[in-house]
Amino acid sequence: MKKYLIRRVLQIFPTLFGVSLLSFSLLYLFPGDPAEFVAQIRYGVEPSPQIVEEVRRELGLDEPFLIHYFHWLTHVLRGDFGVSWTEGEPVSKLIMQRLPASAELFFTTFAISVAFAMILGVISAVRKDKAIDHFCRIFSLLGISIPSFWLGLILIWIFSVQLHLLPAFGYGGIEHLILPVLTWSFSFMAIKTRFVRSCLLEALSQDYVVVAKAKGLRERVIVFRHALRNALIPIITYFSLSIHHLIIGSIMVEVVFSWPGLGSLLVESVFKRDFPVVQALVLISGVVFVIVNLIVDLLYAIIDPRIRFGD
Amino acid sequence: MEVVAFRMGIFRNTLCTLGLGIIVFIALMGLLAPIIAGDPYKTNMSERLKPPSLKHLFGTDQLGRDVYSRIVWGARTTLLVALTISIISMTVGCLLGAIAGYFGGIVDDVIGRIIDTFLAIPELVFNIALVGIFCVAYGTSIWNVILAVVVTNWVSYARVMRSIVLSLKEREFVICEKALGAGDWYILLRHVIPNALGPIIVLATLNMGNVIMTISSLGFLGLGVQPPTPEWGQMINAGKNYITTAPWLTFFPGLFIALSVLGFNLLGEGLQEVMGKTKAVLE
Numbered sequence: 203m204k205k206y207l208i209r210r211v212l213q214i215f216p217t218l219f220g221v222s223l224l225s226f227s228l229l230y231l232f233p234g235d236p237a238e239f240v241a242q243i244r245y246g247v248e249p250s251p252q253i254v255e256e257v258r259r260e261l262g263l264d265e266p267f268l269i270h271y272f273h274w275l276t277h278v279l280r281g282d283f284g285v286s287w288t289e290g291e292p293v294s295k296l297i298m299q300r301l302p303a304s305a306e307l308f309f310t311t312f313a314i315s316v317a318f319a320m321i322l323g324v325i326s327a328v329r330k331d332k333a334i335d336h337f338c339r340i341f342s343l344l345g346i347s348i349p350s351f352w353l354g355l356i357l358i359w360i361f362s363v364q365l366h367l368l369p370a371f372g373y374g375g376i377e378h379l380i381l382p383v384l385t386w387s388f389s390f391m392a393i394k395t396r397f398v399r400s401c402l403l404e405a406l407s408q409d410y411v412v413v414a415k416a417k418g419l420r421e422r423v424i425v426f427r428h429a430l431r432n433a434l435i436p437i438i439t440y441f442s443l444s445i446h447h448l449i450i451g452s453i454m455v456e457v458v459f460s461w462p463g464l465g466s467l468l469v470e471s472v473f474k475r476d477f478p479v480v481q482a483l484v485l486i487s488g489v490v491f492v493i494v495n496l497i498v499d500l501l502y503a504i505i506d507p508r509i510r511f512g513d
Numbered sequence: 514m515e516v517v518a519f520r521m522g523i524f525r526n527t528l529c530t531l532g533l534g535i536i537v538f539i540a541l542m543g544l545l546a547p548i549i550a551g552d553p554y555k556t557n558m559s560e561r562l563k564p565p566s567l568k569h570l571f572g573t574d575q576l577g578r579d580v581y582s583r584i585v586w587g588a589r590t591t592l593l594v595a596l597t598i599s600i601i602s603m604t605v606g607c608l609l610g611a612i613a614g615y616f617g618g619i620v621d622d623v624i625g626r627i628i629d630t631f632l633a634i635p636e637l638v639f640n641i642a643l644v645g646i647f648c649v650a651y652g653t654s655i656w657n658v659i660l661a662v663v664v665t666n667w668v669s670y671a672r673v674m675r676s677i678v679l680s681l682k683e684r685e686f687v688i689c690e691k692a693l694g695a696g697d698w699y700i701l702l703r704h705v706i707p708n709a710l711g712p713i714i715v716l717a718t719l720n721m722g723n724v725i726m727t728i729s730s731l732g733f734l735g736l737g738v739q740p741p742t743p744e745w746g747q748m749i750n751a752g753k754n755y756i757t758t759a760p761w762l763t764f765f766p767g768l769f770i771a772l773s774v775l776g777f778n779l780l781g782e783g784l785q786e787v788m789g790k791t792k793a794v795l796e
Contacts, residue, residue, distance in 0.1 A: 220630030228642060233649045343782075347775035349726060349746075351733050352767030355753055359764075363757050450638050452732055458753075468638060469734055472645030480642050488634040495633075 210499055214374045214492050221488035222278070225481050226271050232477060237263055239475065240287050283482035288474045297464065301449075303373055303436050304463035307456070309447045310383045315390040316441055322391075323398025328425055330403065338395060345392020354385040354458035371460040382459045386452045392442065401436050405429040435506055446491040450483060522772060526787050532780030539678045539773050543589035544793045550585035551742045553578065574762040575751065580762065583743040584769055591773065595724045595739045605663070606670025607706070613671070614678030615701055622670065631668040638663050640727060644736045653739040662727055666720070673716050676777055677709040711788055719781035722774040729770045746769045 229236065241249035244257070255264075259345070262270045277284065283293035326338040354396035361381060362370035372378050404431045414424045453465035459468070464483060471479035542549070557577035565572040571580035613624035631639075640661050647657035681687060681704070690700050731737030732746025740747060745766040752762025 216626045217629040217633055220626055221633050222636065223741065224630060228646065231646045232644075233651075343772075343775065343778055347722065349729055349733075349767060349774075351730065351746075352749060352763070352770065355749065355756060355763050356767070359756055359760050363760070390662045446635070450635060452734070453637055453641065459735060468641060472641055472736070475645070475649060480645070483643055484634055484638055487638050488630075491633045491635070498674055 206503060207500065210496065211504075214496050218489060219491050221492065222275060222485060223271065225485035225488065226274055228481050228484065229477055232475075236477065237261055243288060243500075258491040278482075278485065283485075286471075286476050286477040286479055288476045291480045296467065296479060297482060297486070300462055300464045300467045303461060304450070304456075304465065305448055306379070307452075307461060307463060309388070310379060311386045311445075311452075312392055312441075312444070314383060315387045318387070319391050319394035319398055320437075322395045324402060324425070324430065326395065327402035327406065328421070331435045335399075338399070342392035342396050345389045345395075346367060348388070349454070350385050350389050350452060351454040353388060354381065354455055357385060358458075369456075373460075373462050378459075382455050382461055385458070386455045390444075394444075397440050398433075398437055401433040402429060405433040408432070427448070435502065439498050439502055442501075443494060445494050446487065449490050450487045494499050494503055526783045529783030529787060532776050532778070532783055535772060535776030536780060538774060539590060541586050542585050543592045546585045546589050550582040551579055551772040553586040554578070562755060562762075564759070565581070565761055569745070571768075572670075572759065574759075575755060580748075580765055583748060584745070584765055587743040587748065587766065588739055588769065588773075589747045590742060591725055591728060594659060594728055594738065595721055598659050598724050598728075599717055599721055600790060601659070601663050602666035602720075603670050604740075606667035607674045607709070607713060609667070609676025610671035611701055611705060611709075614675040614704065615682065615697065618740060622677075622752045625670055625675070628668055628671055628675075631665060632672070634665075636665045637727065637730065640731065641734065642737060643733055648736060655738055655742070658728060658731055658736040658737050662724060666724065669716060669720060670713065672777055673712060674709060675782050677712060678705050681705050681708055715781055715784045715788065722777035722781065725770065725773050725777070781790055 232239075232244055235254075237254050238249070240261065241257045245253055249257075258264050262273055265273065274284075279296055283297075285291065286293050286296055289296060322338050322341075324348045326335045329335050358370045358381065361368045368381055369378055370381075402425075406425070408429075411424055414428050450465050450468060453468060455461065456463045456465035457469055468480065468483045470476075471483070514628040535602075555578060557573070559576040560573050562575060563569055563577075569579050569581060571584060574580055574583070593657040609624055613628075643664055644657055644662035647661055651657060687700060687704055690704065695703075728737055728744070729746030729749075730747075732744045733750045735747070735750055737746055738744035740751070746768040749763050752759070752766070756761055
């Protein structure tokens with residue numbers, strides 16, 4: 203167990219290194235001279251070469267790549283992502299301002315999607331190949347095929363333009379939350395429903411279910427007390443993996459509804475060429491994914507002894 | 514035997530037939546665009562924002578262009594870009610994955626870590642960051658989109674290919690060939706890659722759906738294929754400003770995005786089913 207834990211924890215470091223290197227290198231893909239670009243924003247159209255050099259030193263661009271990377275990394279580890287080029291504010295402050303909106307959207311969508319995915323998935327598996335199963339299948343295929351930005355606009359057209367029931371965009375009360383959550387849940391739920399269905403079907407095909415049936419237990423008892431309990435481990439793993447959406451939720455949904463979250467911050471920053479923000483967001487989304495993955499794996503090993511003694 | 518059983522399966526499977534039908538329909542739209550549609554660039558200021566009618570099946574846009582023609586030509590844009598992306602990603606991904614799986618050791622470690630890194634960063638986040646950079650750097654070329662999507666897209670191919678090769682490596686026929694003195698590249702090209710084709714085709718089909726979704730999403734954000742080239746996502750981006758007065762500008766392009774993605778998803782799922790069954794029959 204200890205060996206497994208140590209090995210699994212050590213595994214994340216190469217990936218974390220890769221993610222940090224990749225997001226840092228984005229700066230070096232910048233077209234033209236970043237120092238000149240920043241100097242222009244700060245000091246007007248034609249900054250003197252002296253000012254450009256000063257900015258270059260401040261950005262660390264006068265250093266060799268690896269030393270610059272190392273400096274950047276030490277700052278990042280202290281939570282300092284630098285200063286936004288266009289806003290002049292610390293990147294971490296900009297991110298913290300947007301995080302609550304992203305979190306609010308994510309958790310509401312998550313709660314609703316999980317509830318529905320569980321219900322639909324279980325019904326689908328129990329009534330396999332019946333009408334309701336086919337319906338669920340079509341529903342989830344549509345969920346992954348319909349672009350969320352389009353669905354969002356259609357919902358705006360129906361509920362805001364035609365019926366005047368809900369606001370089309372913005373952030374605030376619960377009425378602002380309904381349409382974005384509805385839009386995102388549709389695709390979020392679709393994939394999860396399929397997963398619940400296949401996990402439960404897998405569990406229902408096990409020997410202990412045959413035994414339970416032979417004992418004459420009622421279907422409800424078999425499904426809920428035996429099969430579902432065993433199916434829950436992969437299901438919970440899978441659900442918790444989607445926590446990484448918490449950071450950069452659904453970019454498309456945020457953009458459609460002008461939701462002030464981190465997804466729309468990313469798009470805005472790309473348009474403004476605000477590189478420190480883009481770098482930070484790419485880095486954070488990668489790191490969060492790696493760490494959530496690690497936590498899930500470790501929990502999994504604690505819950506399920508087959509894994510920790512397996513190797 | 515295998516091929517015949519497989520072919521029969523494809524046409525008996527409802528999902529496959531339906532998916533294939535949709536894909537053929539969209540492909541025909543793209544191919545026959547010059548015949549079945551008018552000029553997608555022709556503006557007509559006296560016919561701005563006209564609702565759907567017999568003359569303009571899907572109405573006209575803010576510049577008086579025929580939405581039907583733009584959608585038909587858009588099929589060509591989307592399919593060409595998506596195909597290019599898929600072919601490049603497939604080649605790069607399969608090669609790297611096969612090399613990693615076959616040679617193992619330090620090669621596998623390096624490629625494996627690169628794959629892990631790319632899997633960790635959400636695809637769209639990275640696509641948006643890259644396409645933003647390329648747009649400024651290299652102007653509004655279609656290759657920006659292709660390059661930005663390929664950078665993240667090859668990973669899924671590499672991952673699948675690597676695990677296929679790992680499992681094939683231990684099979685008897687490969688061990689035999691080795692004992693007979695066959696070279697590494699010979700085995701890779703002659704045995705491993707043909708055996709991996711099935712799963713890769715399923716992956717490529719499902720992946721085409723994802724790629725189309727990514728292209729449209731980038732188009733919608735204004736970072737994808739640039740106007741005036743007709744592209745569905747970008748058409749919605751322009752159309753959304755007129756959603757109160759001209760909802761057809763948003764409605765029709767989205768319908769075709771959904772339809773194309775659905776087509777590839779249906780076919781991919783169907784193929785998965787058929788392959789499972791073919792295997793069962795042959796064994």
